[in-house]
Amino acid sequence: MKECINCKTEKQDSEFTKCKTVCDKCLQHYRTLKQREYYAKNKDKINEKRRREETWRINEKTRSRTINNQFRTGKLNIKSPTGQATITEHVVFTVLGDCVKLNTNEKFTSLYDLESKSLNNIDVKSSSLMTRYKPTSLTRWCFHLHINTENPDNFVCIGFNQDRSEIVKVWVIPGNCDKTHSANINVTNTANGLSKFKEYEVDAAPYNTIYKNLNIYELPEFRNLKQEVKA
Numbered sequence: 273m274k275e276c277i278n279c280k281t282e283k284q285d286s287e288f289t290k291c292k293t294v295c296d297k298c299l300q301h302y303r304t305l306k307q308r309e310y311y312a313k314n315k316d317k318i319n320e321k322r323r324r325e326e327t328w329r330i331n332e333k334t335r336s337r338t339i340n341n342q343f344r345t346g347k348l349n350i351k352s353p354t355g356q357a358t359i360t361e362h363v364v365f366t367v368l369g370d371c372v373k374l375n376t377n378e379k380f381t382s383l384y385d386l387e388s389k390s391l392n393n394i395d396v397k398s399s400s401l402m403t404r405y406k407p408t409s410l411t412r413w414c415f416h417l418h419i420n421t422e423n424p425d426n427f428v429c430i431g432f433n434q435d436r437s438e439i440v441k442v443w444v445i446p447g448n449c450d451k452t453h454s455a456n457i458n459v460t461n462t463a464n465g466l467s468k469f470k471e472y473e474v475d476a477a478p479y480n481t482i483y484k485n486l487n488i489y490e491l492p493e494f495r496n497l498k499q500e501v502k503a
């Protein structure tokens with residue numbers, strides 16, 4: 273038993289879990305007061321933030337509804353991130369030749385993109401070559417990973433040139449290696465940068481050949497786009 277310095281009440285030791293001298297109940301009360309005070313002071317800022325988040329949520333909902341609708345009806349926007357991901361995924365699917373697509377029109381729920389006999393679960397990532405720092409001419413590829421989900425067995429990272437007309441680099445990077453433990457895989461386009469990923473690099477030529485010869489209108493996702501609107 274000991275006395276809380278705030279309420280001056282004798283209490284069990286087990287009621288002092290957060291602080292040695294102030295009891296949990298007083299501490300909770302104090303925190304609530306602080307929170308109310310903070311809210312009163314920053315009301316406008318907080319409300320504005322809530323409004324922004326709400327708008328973002330609504331936009332996100334509309335966006336995902338549009339994409340799903342495009343996907344279902346075979347009119348997926350080629351230039352949209354989902355459209356580009358679909359194309360890249362199909363290239364990898366074709367080159368590896370031992371995969372099933374895990375996300376199709378019928379079910380769009382899998383965590384990973386492909387299931388391969390040789391590489392097991394695969395997530396396909398793509399990036400065009402981008403300028404790294406504005407004042408210099410350094411370029412890089414940046415592949416964004418999902419940080420909240422478990423990594424697949426392998427990431428197949430497709431590096432395009434600047435205007436995405438060609439596939440120039442391909443890396444197959446294991447999901448459990450130290451390079452995949454952050455939100456992005458960054459490959460700087462210098463001898464030193466590339467050497468760090470040398471062990472994961474595979475021949476990009478077959479990928480580029482498939483990409484260049486792909487008739488995307490044969491894919492169910494794009495089947496109903498007007499043929500004359502070439503990507």
Ligand SMILES: [Zn+2]
Pocket residue numbers: 276277278279280281294295296297298
């Ligand atoms: Zn107390």
